[in-house]
Amino acid sequence: MQTQRKTLSTVGAVSAAAALGLLTACGADKTDAGAAPADPGVPVTGTHWTVDSVTAGGKKTDAPGTKAHVAFDKKGRVSGNFGCNGFGGVAEVKGDTITVDKIAKTEMSCGDEIDKLETTLTEALKGKLKASVKGDKLTLTTAKGDSITLTSEPPAELDGTKWMLTATVEKEVATSLPKGSGKAEKAHLIFDEKAGTVHGNLGCNTVNAKAEVTDGKIELGTPRLTRKMCDGDVMKAEQHLVKLFGTTVTYEIDHRTLHLTGKDGLGLNANASNVKK
The missing domain is CATH 2.40.128.270 (Lipocalin)
Structure with a gap:
């Protein structure tokens, strides 16, 4: 939506x-x-x-x-x-x-x-x-x-927080992740700044990649993904998220909301989970 x-x-x-x-x-x-x-x-x-x-x-x-x-x-x-x-x-x-x-x-x-x-x-x-x-x-x-x-409520930190993905963004228009299959409810990312990595789930498949964080920017490496197939809308949203990897994105944390923005206005929104993992 x-x-x-x-x-x-x-x-x-x-x-x-x-x-x-x-x-x-x-x-x-x-x-x-x-x-x-x-x-x-x-x-x-x-x-x-x-x-x-x-x-x-x-x-x-x-x-x-x-x-x-x-x-x-x-x-x-x-x-x-x-x-x-x-x-x-x-x-x-x-x-x-x-x-x-x-x-x-x-x-x-x-x-x-x-x-x-x-x-x-x-x-x-x-x-x-x-x-x-x-x-x-x-x-x-x-x-x-x-x-x-x-x-x-204290603000969330990028490092170690379980960021639950809520929407994809394209040219400032946010589209909620689909929930039809229930898979999208698991979509999340966890950044480990010390290790320089990020891992999580993009709605259907798990993901691991390098993630170098510097001065409001994150250099995301090539993603390593599992190869499951899910409902069409879920896969479409996942493909959007995959495009952010292999690029450098800017990040902004508004208290407990994370905004990632890449080239051509592509991005994502996420909310901090109550539990750090």
Whole structure:
């Protein structure tokens, strides 16, 4: 399934990444123009906070397995994901109070369960919120008693992390790996920087290759593959991934998401597994 360009409801028809960039830039301008910068009184900035649950009207909704997360920066901005759709806005931190305003988000339906979670989170993450940090836990509480519980999550490292492949990329268009045969769910790569190698599975066949990592780039060697045959869509995606080998690709890690980009705009996206292997 191709990933469609998503738009922010208050920004217009541009890509989600660009729109969120515009929003955060505007947030920075407003902060510089007079809004108070984030106060270090509550140690919440500079951390990726994964949403554990949200409680509204006395009903608790757990959010494990979603993309839901929140990040506050020291320039008075907030960004993240409500479970499926990305968002950005302005956040003022004073003492133990965080005031969230001007939230804009992408608009994509992701199924009833996620849509309901997103609606609840959107309502809970606005206005004045009381913040409480205990260890790696953050609780944000609204004036009417609704709350969001979150856990700090460290960024993933390229080396040793089991990167679960989620999509192929061609000229900035991401296409989800097929799941029809179930094989694609195993697709992953593990880099060993000390040994200068990478191994894993490309959806059907296992792969081993040299992988020299230097300054944001990876020189991928010729792949050694098993010779299984799988469903047509799985093999098509695998052939796309194979084209990245024998070339030098750039890599970028956005917290726990890995982007590899090769020549002609070919690439892949992957998410860090919870367990390093």
